[in-house]
Amino acid sequence: MLTISEVAAKFNISNQQVHELVNYGYLSVARVNRSENKSITYLFSEDDVLQLDVPSVLAEIRDAPRQNLKQQAHLQKEFTKAKGVMNYFDNLLDTASAIPEGELLIICYYLLHLNHYAKTYEEHRDYLYKLKNQTLQKMFQLYPDYIKTQYLDGPDRVKVWxxxxxxxxxxxxxxxxxxxxxxxxxxxxxxxxxxxxxxxxLIEFFIQMANYRFIFHLPHQIAARWVKNIGEMKQGVRK
Structure with missing residues (x-):
């Protein structure tokens, strides 16, 4: 694996030009390393680097300045967004290591993403929702003091002629x-x-730790298999 400086040295170009190769999609980042001070280091596959015709690619970048400016602005926005996500995760890990319920915090973070994937990828939806149910059940058993529940009254299932x-x-x-x-x-x-x-x-599961808050939902008929005393829960209306 090669760093930006090593790629630059191999082709006798500047570090900025290596960044341009990345920004315009000519060179893919194979891995991202985080240092102890949370800075980001790009690593590149040496095979990918050796297959690149660097002089020709840099010439293409110079020949299309207007298009490149738009591309650069878009990629800078995406990089800023990705960096924000990584910083958020770093802060979450720091918080998790400092509180007794840190394991629950990390589980909630990944469950939040699992829930998003279940909504996005229809071909895996049944499996992911089943996994979500199993995870919430285990969380509810292990961390009952940290999870508040609420019953959300929803409409009936009907057939209309x-x-x-x-x-x-x-x-x-x-x-x-x-x-x-x-x-x-x-x-x-x-x-x-x-x-x-x-x-x-629905049954709503509300979890708050430190500065983090998570809300998950399960259909009433599924959660009722392992959630007890639903009639004694706080009652609400599904929106």
Whole structure:
């Protein structure tokens, strides 16, 4: 692995020019090291470096200044954002090492990202939500004094049969019957069957440590398998 200075020395260019190769996407960072003073060091694969035609690439960068300025501004923004994330994580680790419930703080941090991935990657959603449920259950068992719960009352699960007028309105609007129902356009003449009361209710888990606060939710019917005394919880309404 090569540092920025080593790449610069290999091609007899400046460190700034190496940064330009990175900023404009010609040279990929293979690894990022953090020093004890939390500065960032880029490391590059020597194979990637040797495959790069540095003089030609630097010439391309010089020949498109306007486009490069926009690219540089975008990459600088992304770098600042990434650095902010790393600083946040560093501060979180420092806090975790200084408080008794530090392990819980780190678990919450990763669970927050797991929850985000579950919403983003549909192909892994079932597995990730199952893992989220298992993690919250274990947290609830090990750290009950740090977790506050609340029941959030949600709407019922129903099936709607549209009346003839609403069916005609849906067809005239060019939308499916299901979409018409989801948009809450059904009228009082439509037939509504109750399938499961309070189906969309949630159990909320609130965790606060030091300057960090986390809120997680599970469907009521899933959390009820291991959360006791739900009727005695603080009650709220799902928004």
């Amino acid at each position: 549209l009346c003839e007028d609403c069916k005609e309105n849906a067809r005239n609007s060019g939308i499916s019957y299901n979409s018409y129902v989801k948009k809450d356009l059904a009228c009082l003449k439509c037939t509504v069957q109750l399938l499961e009361p309070k189906y969309y209710s």
